[in-house]
Amino acid sequence: MDNPCQQNDKENVSPDLDTKRKDYLEWRDYFMSVAFLSAQRSKDPSTQVGACIVNDENKIVGIGYNGMPNHCSDDDLPWARKGNWLDTKYPYVCHAEMNAIMNKNCSSVSGCTIYVALFPCNECAKLIIQSGIKKVIYMSDKHKENDCMIASRKLLDLAHVEYTQHIPKHRKIVIDFDNINARHK
Ligand SMILES: O=c1ccn([C@H]2C[C@H](O)[C@@H](COP(=O)(O)O)O2)c(=O)[nH]1
Numbered sequence: 001m002d003n004p005c006q007q008n009d010k011e012n013v014s015p016d017l018d019t020k021r022k023d024y025l026e027w028r029d030y031f032m033s034v035a036f037l038s039a040q041r042s043k044d045p046s047t048q049v050g051a052c053i054v055n056d057e058n059k060i061v062g063i064g065y066n067g068m069p070n071h072c073s074d075d076d077l078p079w080a081r082k083g084n085w086l087d088t089k090y091p092y093v094c095h096a097e098m099n100a101i102m103n104k105n106c107s108s109v110s111g112c113t114i115y116v117a118l119f120p121c122n123e124c125a126k127l128i129i130q131s132g133i134k135k136v137i138y139m140s141d142k143h144k145e146n147d148c149m150i151a152s153r154k155l156l157d158l159a160h161v162e163y164t165q166h167i168p169k170h171r172k173i174v175i176d177f178d179n180i181n182a183r184h185k
């Protein structure tokens with residue numbers, strides 16, 4: 001007797017629902033996407049940076065984005081890039097890498113990999129080295145020629161911290177809440 005719960009009518013079986021998905025997010029695209037999603041929390045009007053720290057079991061152990069320090073209202077501090085140094089964001093803003101390391105949910109990030117939207121500056125390179133992170137996977141290196149980045153590479157090289165530019169497999173990753181809602185109705 002036919003089981004009414006069982007979809008055994010060949011014409012009704014969609015091959016897409018019976019075979020393993022091929023276009024799932026591979027780990028690197030996934031972690032880099034988490035870094036970019038986190039960057040969306042940044043209030044910086046010009047550059048939003050996100051960072052995601054991952055251990056050797058592919059578990060996320062820290063996430064951060066660039067923002068003003070805890071308990072310092074981001075309405076009371078400047079976001080400007082130019083002018084008197086004290087009136088710019090630079091002396092105040094915490095970098096994404098620093099926040100990801102400080103936000104760690106485990107005792108140590110030693111041996112971990114950090115995924116970052118932007119190649120880390122020299123200050124972040126120091127933090128990465130001191131925290132024991134062993135690998136940096138970055139998306140953009142747009143400030144490559146800046147002295148800060150030259151110093152950063154020098155430090156990372158000396159400390160044997162690997163760095164690799166991420167080449168995404170998925171060119172576009174979209175979270176479309178309207179579409180999700182429509183499909184779940
Ligand atoms: O390693 C880095 C370098 C920079 N950031 C943050 C700090 C600032 O909020 C912006 C840079 O602003 P610009 O207007 O592009 O100068 O990026 C970071 O989080 N990590």
Ligand SMILES: [Zn+2]
Nearest residue numbers: 095121123124
């Ligand atoms: Zn930095």
